[in-house]
Amino acid sequence: MSILRKIIDLTESIPLGERDDWDQYFLGQAYITSLRSTCGSRRVGAVIVSNNRIIASGYNGYPKGAKHCIEGGCPRFVARQEGLIESGKYSEDYPCDAFHAEENAIYQLVQSGIQKTKEDEWIMYCTTAPCRACAKMINGAGITRVVYFEGYPDTYSINYFEQYNVKLEKIEC
Secondary structure, eight states: OOHHHHHHHHHHHSOTTOOOOHHHHHHHHHHHHHTTOOOSSOOOEEEEEETTEEEEEEESBOOTTSOOGGGTTOHHHHHHHTTSSOTTOOOTTSOOOOBOHHHHHHHHHHHHTOOOOTTOOEEEEEEEOOOHHHHHHHHHTTEEEEEEEEOOSOHHHHHHHHHTTOEEEEOOO
């Protein structure tokens, strides 16, 4: 069964008139975006929203034209498959060169030429809390609020967002 068929079936199972609030809706869009991920370890998706409209989206994966992680393009994924490192562990010997979902969304925003005005509030919805590197990019891009569902073991990001007044909110469902 295709992913599209599963989404259609899920949609048809929800009673008419029942809908989520905006935060849950856009977080759901981030999850749908994550379905494009080519990472062999996890799917991550992100959408950037302004005035309740998606202005950019991204998922984790290798750059255009590169061999995808799930096709053997990621040294870390290959090393995990061969039992050289444990899942969830990091090793300098087996780097991952994939873009994070947050990075891809920000790059897409830049490529589209959308300019932020003082009145705009840009919100990022991400399936996973951002890592240290993404936290800096998010702040630099002018995003003032980040909504996520799954945690990430990185206290640096939490402290960084607090320092620069970027709201970080975990959604429960």
